[in-house]
Amino acid sequence: MKRLKKDNVLSFLKEMNKKENVFCPQSVEGRDLILMPLGDGVYSGDIGKTTVSAKAILFPQTEEITSFKGETISKIFDSSKILLFGVRPCEMKAIQFTDRFMTRDDFIDPNYLARREKLTTIVVACHEPPSDTCFCVDAGGMPYLENGYDVQLFDAGDFYIAITDSENGEEIVENKYFEPGAEKDKNALEEIKKRAISQKTNPGMKKAIEILKEDKLNEAFWEGLAERCTNCGGCVYVCPTCTCFNVYDLPFQGGYIRCRSWDACTHAGFTRETSGHNPRPTQGSRLARRHEHKLKYDIINFNESGCVGCGRCSDACPVGLGAIEIIGQINEQGEKNTYH
Amino acid sequence: MAGLAATFGSGAMTNSIQELEDAEVFFVIGSNTTEQHPVIAARIIEAVRKKNAKLIVADPRDIRLAKLATLHLSHKMGSDVALLNGLMHIILNEGWEDEEYIKARTENFEQLRDVVAQYTPEKVSEITGVDKDSLRKAADIYANAKRSMILYAMGITQHVAGTDNVKSCANLAMLTGHVGFPSTGVNPLRGQNNVQGACDMGALPNVFSGYQPVTDQKAIGIFEKEWGVTDLNGKVGLTLTEMIDAIDKGDIKALYVMGENPLVSDPDSRHVARAFKKLDFLVVQDIFLTETARLAHVVLPAASFAEKVGTFTNTERRVQLSRKAIAPLEGTLPDWKIICEISSRAGYSMNYDSPIDILDEINRVTPSYGGIMYSRLIDSWGLSWPCPDEDHPGTTFLHKDKFVRGLGSFNVSEYIPPAEPPNEEYPFTLITGRVGFQFHTGTMTRKSSVLEREAPKAVLEMNPNDARQLRIRDGSIVAVESRRGELHLPVLITPDIPESMVFSTFHYSENNINELTINAIDPVAKIPEFSCAVSIRRT
Numbered sequence: 110m111k112r113l114k115k116d117n118v119l120s121f122l123k124e125m126n127k128k129e130n131v132f133c134p135q136s137v138e139g140r141d142l143i144l145m146p147l148g149d150g151v152y153s154g155d156i157g158k159t160t161v162s163a164k165a166i167l168f169p170q171t172e173e174i175t176s177f178k179g180e181t182i183s184k185i186f187d188s189s190k191i192l193l194f195g196v197r198p199c200e201m202k203a204i205q206f207t208d209r210f211m212t213r214d215d216f217i218d219p220n221y222l223a224r225r226e227k228l229t230t231i232v233v234a235c236h237e238p239p240s241d242t243c244f245c246v247d248a249g250g251m252p253y254l255e256n257g258y259d260v261q262l263f264d265a266g267d268f269y270i271a272i273t274d275s276e277n278g279e280e281i282v283e284n285k286y287f288e289p290g291a292e293k294d295k296n297a298l299e300e301i302k303k304r305a306i307s308q309k310t311n312p313g314m315k316k317a318i319e320i321l322k323e324d325k326l327n328e329a330f331w332e333g334l335a336e337r338c339t340n341c342g343g344c345v346y347v348c349p350t351c352t353c354f355n356v357y358d359l360p361f362q363g364g365y366i367r368c369r370s371w372d373a374c375t376h377a378g379f380t381r382e383t384s385g386h387n388p389r390p391t392q393g394s395r396l397a398r399r400h401e402h403k404l405k406y407d408i409i410n411f412n413e414s415g416c417v418g419c420g421r422c423s424d425a426c427p428v429g430l431g432a433i434e435i436i437g438q439i440n441e442q443g444e445k446n447t448y449h
Numbered sequence: 450m451a452g453l454a455a456t457f458g459s460g461a462m463t464n465s466i467q468e469l470e471d472a473e474v475f476f477v478i479g480s481n482t483t484e485q486h487p488v489i490a491a492r493i494i495e496a497v498r499k500k501n502a503k504l505i506v507a508d509p510r511d512i513r514l515a516k517l518a519t520l521h522l523s524h525k526m527g528s529d530v531a532l533l534n535g536l537m538h539i540i541l542n543e544g545w546e547d548e549e550y551i552k553a554r555t556e557n558f559e560q561l562r563d564v565v566a567q568y569t570p571e572k573v574s575e576i577t578g579v580d581k582d583s584l585r586k587a588a589d590i591y592a593n594a595k596r597s598m599i600l601y602a603m604g605i606t607q608h609v610a611g612t613d614n615v616k617s618c619a620n621l622a623m624l625t626g627h628v629g630f631p632s633t634g635v636n637p638l639r640g641q642n643n644v645q646g647a648c649d650m651g652a653l654p655n656v657f658s659g660y661q662p663v664t665d666q667k668a669i670g671i672f673e674k675e676w677g678v679t680d681l682n683g684k685v686g687l688t689l690t691e692m693i694d695a696i697d698k699g700d701i702k703a704l705y706v707m708g709e710n711p712l713v714s715d716p717d718s719r720h721v722a723r724a725f726k727k728l729d730f731l732v733v734q735d736i737f738l739t740e741t742a743r744l745a746h747v748v749l750p751a752a753s754f755a756e757k758v759g760t761f762t763n764t765e766r767r768v769q770l771s772r773k774a775i776a777p778l779e780g781t782l783p784d785w786k787i788i789c790e791i792s793s794r795a796g797y798s799m800n801y802d803s804p805i806d807i808l809d810e811i812n813r814v815t816p817s818y819g820g821i822m823y824s825r826l827i828d829s830w831g832l833s834w835p836c837p838d839e840d841h842p843g844t845t846f847l848h849k850d851k852f853v854r855g856l857g858s859f860n861v862s863e864y865i866p867p868a869e870p871p872n873e874e875y876p877f878t879l880i881t882g883r884v885g886f887q888f889h890t891g892t893m894t895r896k897s898s899v900l901e902r903e904a905p906k907a908v909l910e911m912n913p914n915d916a917r918q919l920r921i922r923d924g925s926i927v928a929v930e931s932r933r934g935e936l937h938l939p940v941l942i943t944p945d946i947p948e949s950m951v952f953s954t955f956h957y958s959e960n961n962i963n964e965l966t967i968n969a970i971d972p973v974a975k976i977p978e979f980s981c982a983v984s985i986r987r988t
Contacts, residue, residue: 138828336516337494339487340885357898370899378902385924427491429498 110290110298111271111282113262115154118269121286122147122194129190129229132166134159144193156195158239162349162421163193163200167207167224170346171370174220174356178364185366186223192281194231198254198261199245199417201232203349205257209411210352221352229259229277236264236301240420242433244310248418252305263301270294270301312436314404314414320443321405330442332393334435337428340392342373344422344431345399350415353379374399400435450648451974452606452615453635454660456623457847458854461645463634464598465765465833465845470496471632474590474597476505478529478618479604483513484885486602486638486764490514493600503590507532508604509880510910510952511945520587523947524577526878526980527867529605533617534864535573536588537565537624545592547626554857555623561859568864576864592625596632603640604882609978611971613862623857629848639764641889646762649818649834650811654686659815675814678797688975689715690968696724703730707784708751712741713890713958716966716977717933734787739892740958750781757783759804760826762834766844768821769831868969868978871949875931875982877915878950881966887956895956907960908941910952911985916942921987929953931983934964951983 113121122131126147134142134157135150141160143150173185196204208225211218234253235243245252254261259278262269271287273279281287320326345351355372358365372379375395381387389395403415416432423431450460457463469475469492482490490513496502497517506515507522507529515521524532540546541562551558570581591597599622605614615637622628622635639645651658661668669681687695689711695701697720704725715721725731725744733742734749742748756777762768777783782790785807789799801807805823812819817835825832825839832843847853871878886903888894895901909929911921921927923942928935929951938953938960946952953962967981 336513337498339483339491339494341487355899355902372899376899376903378899378905427488428494 110294111287112265112290112294113269113271113287115267115269117286118154118194119152121284122152122192124284124286125192129192131192131194133194144195156197156233156239158197158243158419158421158424159195160421160424161347162419163196163204164207164349164352166191166193167204167228168221168352168354168371171368172220173366173368175367176361176364177367178362181364184219186220188223188227190227190229191224192229192231194233196230196232196258197239197419198232198234198252199243199248199250199419200349201230201254201258202245202250202417203419204230206350206411206413206415206417207352210350229281231260231262231281232258233262233264233269234301234305236305238308238310240424241310242420242423242431243418244308244312244314244420244433245418246306246308247311248314248416249414250417251302252308253302263298265294265297265301270298272298310420310433312433313440314416314418314436316443317436317439318404318408318414320439321401322408325443325446326397326439327446328393328397330438331397332391334430334438335392335396338375338392338396338430339428340375340377341427342375343425343427345373345375346371347421347425349417349419349421350403374402396430396435400432400439403432404436404439450615450637452612452860453619453637455612456616456619456858456860457628457635457852459847460637460648460660461766461847462636462638462764463628463847464632464636465767466492468632468846469493469598470500472496472502472596472598473594473632474503474505476507476587476591476597476599476621477514478507478532478599478601479606479614480600480602480638481508481510481512481514481604481882482600482602482638485640485883487885489600489638489764503594505587505590507587509947509950519590520583522577522579522583522587524579526880526950527608527610527978528577528864529608529614530610530617530862531568531573531576531864532579532584533614533621534565534568534862535570535577535584536591537561537617537621538568538573539570539585539588540592540621540624541565543588543592545588546624550626551624554629554851555859556856557859557861561620561624561861564861564863591621591627596630597622597625597627598633599627599635600638601636602638606637606971606974607976607979609868609969609971610862610865611976611978612973613865616860616862619857620859620861623859628857629846629850629852631846634846634848637764642763643761645764645766646760646768649762649815654688657814658811659817661815671814675810690970690975690977693721693724693968696728699727702728703732704728705732705734706741706745707734708736710735710739710741710890710892712739712744713961713963714955716963716968716979718961718963718966719934720968734784735892736781737892737896739890749787750778751787752777752781752783756781757785757804759783759785760808760821760831766833767831768818768826768834770823770826867980869932869967869981871982875984876949877983877985878980879929879931879962879965879983880950880952880980881955881962882952883956884954887954889956890958891956904954904956907936907938907953907957907962909938909985910941910943910946912946912948912950913942913944914948915951916940919985919987921985926988928986928988929965929983930986931965931967931981933967933981936960936962936965937988951985 131147132144135145135152137150142157144159211221259275353372354369356369380389407415423433453460503519505520506518574581599618628634731745732747733745736753755774760768792799820836820838820841821832836843884904886900955962966979969978
């Protein structure tokens with residue numbers, strides 16, 4: 110157990126940045142908090158909740174995956190080492206979820222994996238919910254992690270208490286900015302953990318999961334919600350576990366570059382077939398698909414919900430169709446519906 | 450814009466977007482808000498959902514916003530004046546008007562009363578196709594709330610009666626005292642990020658910046674002094690639609706187009722193409738090689754928004770700073786630099802060092818922009834005009850206590866039918882518009898893979914009953930013919946469009962719906978009607 114003074118965080122990150130690419134929550138002119146390369150914005154010490162999750166680092170909004178010119182095809186990998194500082198526990202859970210997803214059934218996503226293998230994570234546990242839309246506890250998580258990180262920091266006032274869960278993490282806390290911990294830190298850490306789990310937002314995910322499992326909702330329910338969906342795709346783009354993408358080729362220097370960009374299952378073209386037929390023909394059916402995927406099929410397939418309770422979709426949605434509101438509606442409707 | 454300027458004295462949104470949250474009633478007419486102004490639509494949707502605001506949507510189509518509406522008035526294309534006069538008739542009959550407001554803040558009321566007296570519910574119901582009950586309900590909801598807001602867009606302005614339609618909206622608001630207060634007013638939604646700014650800067654044939662008439666001696670004096678010239682001629686120029694006719698007649702020999710693609714966006718585009726081919730000299734300045742640019746003798750490649758510094762003025766009159774994110778691509782320049790270079794080569798040297806210099810000049814010569822300084826735009830969400838001096842906080846809503854023109858003027862209009870009503874030969878009314886995933890002629894959005902996938906081609910929306918009668922299946926190709934041209938389009942059968950009406954979009958140059966549309970124009974604003982009569986047959 111070690112300590113890292115908050116006043117030393119920036120110096121520590123600057124030093125690390127000499128060897129690898131450091132990303133941490135920063136903002137430009139006091140606007141949105143975003144995980145950016147160190148120095149692209151201002152690090153104020155606020156870890157908060159970034160508008161877009163850490164997904165954007167491992168699986169960028171747009172990335173080049175292959176280039177081809179004549180007979181030559183080359184794969185493009187980003188092989189730089191990354192240190193990610195200020196990941197929240199829910200996001201780390203989402204990364205663990207994505208790790209499984211990107212390697213399932215031997216279908217390995219090489220670009221994701223190349224980045225993941227070069228990634229070191231410093232998680233900052235939440236001593237209090239960073240926003241009103243946080244509901245990780247309701248979603249079956251905790252505002253801190255038991256495992257699956259490199260370093261985890263707990264906020265103890267002027268300093269962080271640091272614990273590690275990997276060799277990589279061990280190496281990091283050897284850095285001169287980490288100071289030896291005190292005996293009382295162990296108790297302090299338990300106190301922080303206890304305090305952390307008090308969360309105001311509890312939409313009732315477990316109940317919603319049961320309702321979906323029992324197929325209690327009809328099409329009219331989803332179509333009713335979809336009437337106000339503006340189909341912006343924002344909920345999908347900010348979601349830390351949504352990793353669907355679209356592939357396209359761009360002409361470049363006499364050849365082509367194959368790129369992929371984030372896509373959204375809420376868009377009609379996502380499932381439209383070449384014939385014009387669309388198995389998810391309405392906005393309601395697409396909304397249903399998205400939420401059933403997370404709260405029903407991910408549980409069947411991975412025994413884990415695809416929603417980690419970060420609440421970003423509820424922050425982003427301009428018309429109140431984030432997970433919190435949808436879960437609330439599922440529960441309300443589930444109680445009303447008597448048929449099975 | 451001309452309509453609101455005549456009635457209120459200023460042609461812009463009377464309120465800010467934020468104020469939508471507290472409106473009690475929205476009357477949305479001629480705006481497919483969810484698809485075209487999603488940020489504003491989201492505010493309306495949230496006000497309806499969270500605060501039980503009432504929503505009236507007047508649109509021939511059952512657009513997405515109409516599905517959430519308290520009341521949807523599916524009135525016939527081009528019957529807006531009759532509809533609005535009809536609502537005012539009911540309001541006056543029931544005594545729902547705001548007598549005090551009319552007395553204190555408006556003029557020409559008697560004229561309005563006399564004309565709308567003829568617009569009885571029976572007559573209006575017949576012209577518009579909206580039943581009398583719904584008319585009464587709409588009048589009641591709109592008139593008898595405290596904070597009622599009208600929102601409109603091209604759905605009412607792009608008509609031969611476009612100016613009349615806007616004036617009628619203004620009349621309705623004044624009659625009920627619904628303008629000049631927070632969350633209460635008349636709000637034209639501008640269709641492009643900076644069309645408000647372009648108008649504010651005098652990119653119109655009749656005004657300098659800040660709507661100072663080019664015919665006004667005082668204004669001429671201000672600009673002659675600022676620019677160091679002595680010969681500003683005070684003559685009003687031509688509008689776009691007039692220019693095309695003038696080119697066709699041979700009166701205009703050279704044309705310089707910036708950031709427009711009139712070959713696809715303007716009505717009767719075969720006529721536009723014929724006219725453009727007659728030009729001795731065509732210059733097009735754009736970020737991509739558009740259909741119009743392909744006809745040009747000279748193409749000037751411009752830098753995109755991300756490659757330059759400047760300001761945009763959005764629909765709520767808010768001037769916002771836009772910064773340079775990347776350097777301009779090789780061989781391109783920001784528009785302002787291109788203009789300066791050409792002017793200097795043409796003999797008038799323009800020596801601005803940066804867009805900041807230009808904004809300084811705007812501050813000096815444009816009273817409403819007097820206090821919108823560069824230094825105040827950094828680190829802020831911008832300032833809404835009027836903002837006359839550097840201490841002024843900007844204006845969220847217009848016409849507080851008194852109208853910009855003094856008294857609000859009732860400018861009453863009579864209903865005139867569309868320029869090209871359907872007949873036996875051309876039994877359908879074609880209306881055109883946009884979808885949310887494409888912007889205008891698609892010069893930018895069609896280069897984005899996901900946007901293009903979402904809306905890859907033009908389709909013709911048709912009512913199921915019409916499709917049945919013509920024995921047309923969903924997805925089959927039909928020939929759509931107007932007096933100006935013929936197109937082959939796949940049909941999308943949807944109950945969202947009423948019978949005898951079809952809808953398509955103008956995003957696609959390979960199937961350019963504007964080859965069919967009509968360039969009949971509004972006599973004041975010179976805006977074209979687009980909508981026209983068509984016939985449809987199986988292929």
